Amino acid sequence: MSSTEAPRGPIDSSRVPRYAGPATFARLPRLDEVGRTDVAVVGVPFDTGVSYRPGARFGGNAIREASRLLRPYNPAQDASPFALAQVADAGDIAANPFNINEAVEAVEGAADDLLSTGARLMTLGGDHTIALPLLRSVAKKHGPVALLHFDAHLDTWDTYFGAEYTHGTPFRRAVEEGILDTSALSHVGTRGPLYGKQDLTDDEKMGFGIVTSADVMRRGVDEIADQLRQRIGDRPLYISIDIDVLDPAHAPGTGTPEAGGLTSRELLEILRGLSSCHLVSADLVEVAPAYDHAEITSVAASHAAYELTTIMSRQIAAAKEAKDAK
Ligand SMILES: N=C(N)NCCCC(=O)O
Ligand SMILES: [Zn+2]
Ligand SMILES: [Zn+2]
Numbered sequence: 001m002s003s004t005e006a007p008r009g010p011i012d013s014s015r016v017p018r019y020a021g022p023a024t025f026a027r028l029p030r031l032d033e034v035g036r037t038d039v040a041v042v043g044v045p046f047d048t049g050v051s052y053r054p055g056a057r058f059g060g061n062a063i064r065e066a067s068r069l070l071r072p073y074n075p076a077q078d079a080s081p082f083a084l085a086q087v088a089d090a091g092d093i094a095a096n097p098f099n100i101n102e103a104v105e106a107v108e109g110a111a112d113d114l115l116s117t118g119a120r121l122m123t124l125g126g127d128h129t130i131a132l133p134l135l136r137s138v139a140k141k142h143g144p145v146a147l148l149h150f151d152a153h154l155d156t157w158d159t160y161f162g163a164e165y166t167h168g169t170p171f172r173r174a175v176e177e178g179i180l181d182t183s184a185l186s187h188v189g190t191r192g193p194l195y196g197k198q199d200l201t202d203d204e205k206m207g208f209g210i211v212t213s214a215d216v217m218r219r220g221v222d223e224i225a226d227q228l229r230q231r232i233g234d235r236p237l238y239i240s241i242d243i244d245v246l247d248p249a250h251a252p253g254t255g256t257p258e259a260g261g262l263t264s265r266e267l268l269e270i271l272r273g274l275s276s277c278h279l280v281s282a283d284l285v286e287v288a289p290a291y292d293h294a295e296i297t298s299v300a301a302s303h304a305a306y307e308l309t310t311i312m313s314r315q316i317a318a319a320k321e322a323k324d325a326k
Pocket of ligand 3: 128151153155167242286
């Protein structure tokens with residue numbers, strides 16, 4: 001697509017019913033159908049890094065299936081994300097299920113390739129291990145990035161069974177590697193039992209601030225979004241959403257569920273409150289459809305990815321407009 005051409009949007013639901021045909025995210029064109037894209041939605045079918053229930057390797061396709069019902073206009077952000085910028089489904093990154101190190105390298109390499117085209121990534125996991133190679137790739141382009149991490153868990157543990165690359169450890173590795181801007185790191189939705197108090201002191205030393213799920217309930221979504229926006233400022237921002245940030249009532253289909261989580265409404269509202277942030281890429285991980293019912297989890301995930309995609313599209317359009325005005 002040249003910069004003057006209008007983006008190619010989703011399949012017209014008034015002509016082809018939404019339940020027909022193979023699924024792409026939001027029924028958008030595949031990347032090979034449009035040549036290049038501003039936002040690449042990409043799946044990572046990988047779950048070898050999990051410590052409890054497996055199955056997130058099927059998450060990306062479950063989210064694609066559940067996203068058939070998304071409509072092209074987003075009233076909450078007053079934007080038509082797929083008209084403002086080209087958004088396309090880039091398919092899946094093939095990752096070795098029997099070798100975590102090799103898989104981590106493959107994800108980093110594929111992310112490098114997509115980012116080098118100028119696209120931003122909306123990655124659908126996969127387990128949380130994949131956030132590390134994605135952050136490595138984003139940091140090569142933008143330098144250390146601010147991180148907003150929505151999750152029941154800290155994911156800053158050191159190792160599991162001696163393994164460094166797991167779904168409970170990506171953000172400790174990322175801090176060690178210097179790819180995060182440690183003045184702007186926040187967990188949101190944290191809750192549940194830990195291995196010890198040390199988990200919290202270690203996490204704080206790495207620079208993380210914590211907004212617990214109880215904080216969200218007590219202080220409300222607007223105040224939380226304001227606080228996060230202030231902390232992030234205009235830094236390049238990466239958002240990583242582990243779907244287990246939601247209460248198991250809102251997201252049963254996940255591998256390490258914890259009671260007392262956010263509602264899908266709270267998550268979506270906080271994301272909308274971040275629409276002015278400079279979102280350079282995002283992931284949504286840990287959807288494990290085998291434990292889901294009636295697509296509860298994958299529908300919630302598809303809507304969260306839709307809000308993130310809208311934020312990116314609006315910014316891409318605004319940047320283009322500013323450039324054209326010059
Ligand atoms: N769901 C993610 N990313 N991490 C959970 C790790 C929790 C544990 O095994 O103790
Ligand atoms: Zn988690
Ligand atoms: Zn996680």
